[in-house]
Amino acid sequence: MVKLTTLCENTAMGMGYTGEWGLSVLAESKEETVLLDTGFSDSILRNSVTAGVDLKKINKIVLSHGHSDHTGGLRPLLQKLSKKMDITAHPRVWDKKYTARSTGGSSGYRFIGIPFCKEELEGLGASFSYSKAPVWLNDHMVTTGEIPMVTPFEKIDKNMLIKTEDGFVPDPLLDDRALVIKTGKGLVIILGCAHRGMINTIIHAREITGIEKIYTVIGGTHLIRAGKEQLEQTIAALKDFNVEKLGVSHCTGLPPSAVLASEFGENFFFNNAGNVVEL
Ligand SMILES: [Fe+2]
Numbered sequence: 001m002v003k004l005t006t007l008c009e010n011t012a013m014g015m016g017y018t019g020e021w022g023l024s025v026l027a028e029s030k031e032e033t034v035l036l037d038t039g040f041s042d043s044i045l046r047n048s049v050t051a052g053v054d055l056k057k058i059n060k061i062v063l064s065h066g067h068s069d070h071t072g073g074l075r076p077l078l079q080k081l082s083k084k085m086d087i088t089a090h091p092r093v094w095d096k097k098y099t100a101r102s103t104g105g106s107s108g109y110r111f112i113g114i115p116f117c118k119e120e121l122e123g124l125g126a127s128f129s130y131s132k133a134p135v136w137l138n139d140h141m142v143t144t145g146e147i148p149m150v151t152p153f154e155k156i157d158k159n160m161l162i163k164t165e166d167g168f169v170p171d172p173l174l175d176d177r178a179l180v181i182k183t184g185k186g187l188v189i190i191l192g193c194a195h196r197g198m199i200n201t202i203i204h205a206r207e208i209t210g211i212e213k214i215y216t217v218i219g220g221t222h223l224i225r226a227g228k229e230q231l232e233q234t235i236a237a238l239k240d241f242n243v244e245k246l247g248v249s250h251c252t253g254l255p256p257s258a259v260l261a262s263e264f265g266e267n268f269f270f271n272n273a274g275n276v277v278e279l
């Protein structure tokens with residue numbers, strides 16, 4: 001059995017949980033305990049206490065990509081764990097990531113990459129390994145590696161940039177990936193932000209594992225800025241895949257979430273901080 005506990009998400013699921021813009025999901029199985037992302041700051045430390053899960057059991061961290069709302073919890077987490085920790089990521093996770101979007105009245109470029117230097121995290125116990133390809137963590141958990149963009153309706157957010165010697169250039173988000181779990185009921189796919197497309201991610205997960213059946217998809221879908229057409233085509237693809245359970249989070253946004261909720265009915269849920277899924 002695999003138990004998924006969402007330790008950081010924009011919205012608190014219930015009393016005692018802290019909502020924080022970001023995502024972190026703990027996947028516990030008999031063999032090991034894997035943490036996908038760490039949220040933006042230290043909400044995972046408080047939320048793990050409320051959820052009654054022991055972070056010391058974590059033996060691998062998977063980074064879905066290098067944005068700060070998924071990596072900002074690394075420092076407080078490593079300080080708390082105080083042990084060597086394997087962290088698997090794509091080599092481009094350290095790109096100098098920025099957004100061109102204005103927030104809170106301020107405009108211009110805003111840094112949204114990993115808010116620590118590698119050496120500091122290594123000093124706290126982090127042991128990074130990098131791969132562009134899928135990484136099998138055990139016989140039933142795999143990271144997707146780079147996700148090919150094959151659907152005509154999914155595009156990378158134009159406001160996502162990288163600062164280079166030649167100035168700001170579009171971020172291809174090659175580091176974007178998901179965690180995939182093989183279960184008896186089909187694949188369970190945990191998305192970080194799905195910057196390269198939720199449907200592209202599902203297609204790639206099927207190819208990597210050779211398993212067609214999609215049981216559950218949870219996490220950030222980045223539909224927050226999708227137009228009507230992309231949302232409609234995404235819904236059509238999810239229905240075509242016969243996704244049994246859909247638990248959206250984070251960068252899905254409330255209006256697209258509401259549309260998904262009405263389309264998927266009792267198979268839909270909000271995957272917020274404190275939500276538990278047992279597989
Ligand atoms: Fe995010």
Ligand SMILES: [Fe+2]
Nearest residue numbers: 065067193195
């Ligand atoms: Fe992101």
